[in-house]
Structures are given as structure tokens and as C-alpha cells.
Amino acid sequence: VAMINRARTAVRDGTIISYYQPKVSLQTGELVGFEALLRWRDSCGTIRSPAEIYAAFDDHDVADMIGQTMTSQVFADMAAWRARGLPVGHVAINVSSAELRRERFAGRLIETMDRYSIAPDSIEIEITEGVFLGAASDTVRRSIDELHMCNIPLALDDFGTGFASLSHLRSLPVSTLKIDRSFVSGVTARESDGAIVSALVTLGRALNMKVVAEGVEEADQSIKLREMGCDYAQGFYFGRPAPSENIPALIQSWG
Ligand code: G
Ligand code: G
Ligand code: MN
Ligand code: NA
Numbered sequence: 001v002a003m004i005n006r007a008r009t010a011v012r013d014g015t016i017i018s019y020y021q022p023k024v025s026l027q028t029g030e031l032v033g034f035e036a037l038l039r040w041r042d043s044c045g046t047i048r049s050p051a052e053i054y055a056a057f058d059d060h061d062v063a064d065m066i067g068q069t070m071t072s073q074v075f076a077d078m079a080a081w082r083a084r085g086l087p088v089g090h091v092a093i094n095v096s097s098a099e100l101r102r103e104r105f106a107g108r109l110i111e112t113m114d115r116y117s118i119a120p121d122s123i124e125i126e127i128t129e130g131v132f133l134g135a136a137s138d139t140v141r142r143s144i145d146e147l148h149m150c151n152i153p154l155a156l157d158d159f160g161t162g163f164a165s166l167s168h169l170r171s172l173p174v175s176t177l178k179i180d181r182s183f184v185s186g187v188t189a190r191e192s193d194g195a196i197v198s199a200l201v202t203l204g205r206a207l208n209m210k211v212v213a214e215g216v217e218e219a220d221q222s223i224k225l226r227e228m229g230c231d232y233a234q235g236f237y238f239g240r241p242a243p244s245e246n247i248p249a250l251i252q253s254w255g
Helices: 002-013 050-058 060-083 105-115 137-149 165-171 191-206 219-228 244-253
Strands: 016-025 031-041 090-094 123-127 154-159 176-179 210-213
Touching: 002 031, 002 050, 002 060, 016 060, 016 244, 031 050, 031 060, 031 244, 050 060, 060 090, 060 105, 060 244, 105 137, 137 154, 154 165, 176 191, 191 210, 191 219
Parallel strands: 031 090, 090 123, 123 154, 154 176, 176 210
Antiparallel strands: 016 031
């Protein structure tokens, strides 16, 4: 309850903010886009992590308000960067299972995108397999199918840590696979992690998906992933999540 109240207060006070982490092509070094990551400012002005309000993502109403706040902000930021002629690439947005359980999730998202003239292929929606656990998984599935019908790309996040991964890959309209940081961090140091990451890259590519390695922190990891044929990477090595005001300079100064 404390977490939910904290989140509700943050929504009401307008202190939910989106940070952006760069996503990079491993083959060319180009900046291909960003992942939007929620942060919130507490009453002392300190920037805090979503981990401190995670319970709010399970409360339908609060999760919904957070989602609306984040998407409007992300689209407004994208529109402002574009107005300055900056090549933004695509921006990936995380959504919770409570959001996907809402009727008309996709329809409302499209309405918000239209308000800011955001095209479907300039965003990506990230889900984890966890969204299928619990009740109303048929509504979740419907939301996902609606996103697909609207040509909004879907990414499967934290891949490899979940449950029944492969059957989801087969049945869902997924265009991007994000390999969880827990495997990527050992890609050079541990033979087993290297084997798992290599197999996931091969799997994703065989299924015609883009593969993203998350949590790349070292040059050696980046080189190894590129050799494996991984498409994209995110991580502190390429850039930490940063506030929107830092993004124009980041785009302009990129390689
Ligand atoms: O950025 P950070 O590592 O603190 O994120 C922690 C977790 O919160 C991650 O699992 C991330 O997917 C999730 N998260 C970040 N931003 C959002 C958001 O806008 N909505 C939802 N539902 N989850 C988010
Ligand atoms: O679950 P999701 O993949 O959406 O979570 C992404 C989270 O991982 C973000 O909160 C972000 O702050 C964090 N993150 C991003 N890059 C790195 C990294 O290189 N190392 C570590 N430890 N965390 C990272
Ligand atoms: Mn994510
Ligand atoms: Na992830």
C-alpha cells in the first residue's frame, strides 16, 4: 500500500519522468534508438528507481495512470526531438501486465500516438513472459494481437529468465528478443553463459527476430556479441539511462 500511494502521489504531482537508454547496432556502431525507463522524483528531489514502486505496476488503476503518463511523455519527447530534426530512431516502452489487461489498451495507445504524430514503427512495446501469469491472460493476448494488427512491434524482455519461453516465441507476434543481462554479464567470463547467449542469438535470428543484448558493461562483451551475430546492445558500456534533456546532445555527438 505504501508503494501504491507513493506511485499515486508521483502521478498526481507530475514527478514521474522518463529516462532514455541508448540502443546501439553492434555491427555498425550506430545509435538505433532508446529504451524509455521510468524514474520518479521524491519529495526531496532525489531521482528514484521503479523498483521502489513496483507494487504499483500490479494495481490496475495506478498501473494505467503510470502507463498513460509515461507514454504521453515519451511521445512528447520524441515529437520535440523530431521537431529539431534529430534522428531519434525507435523508442521501446515497457508495459506491465495490468496495462495489457485493460480493455482497449492498443486502441488508446494509438490515440495517444496520433496526438503526437508518432508512427507505429517508431516505437516498440516491451513485455515479459510474466504478463501471461495469473488471470485474464486471454485479454493480455488480445491486447498483443491488437498491437500487432496496428503494426506496433513487440519485444520479449528479460528473455531466458522466464517460464515456457519457447512456446511463447512460437505463438506470439514477437519481432525482437532481448537477452537478459544475467546471461550477457557472463558472456566472456563463463563458458555456459557464452553458450546460452550464442544459442539465443541463433534462435532469434532463425525466427527472423532482431536480438538485443541487455546490460553490456565491457568492450570485450560487445566484441563477443558482435562476433556471435547479435544485432543490438544496450548497457552502461554504451550509455546509462539519461534524462530527456541530455538526449539531443547525445544524438548529435554519436559517432
Ligand atoms: O531502470 P531500472 O533498472 O531501474 O528498471 C527496473 C525495472 O522496471 C525493469 O524491469 C524495467 O523493465 C521496469 N520498468 C522501467 N520503466 C518502466 C515503465 O515505464 N513501465 C513498466 N511497467 N515497467 C518499467
Ligand atoms: O527489465 P528491463 O530490461 O526493462 O530493465 C532494464 C534495467 O536495467 C534498467 O533499469 C536499467 O537501469 C538497467 N541497466 C541497463 N543497462 C545496465 C547495465 O549495463 N548494467 C546494469 N547493472 N544495469 C543496467
Ligand atoms: Mn525493458
Ligand atoms: Na530486460
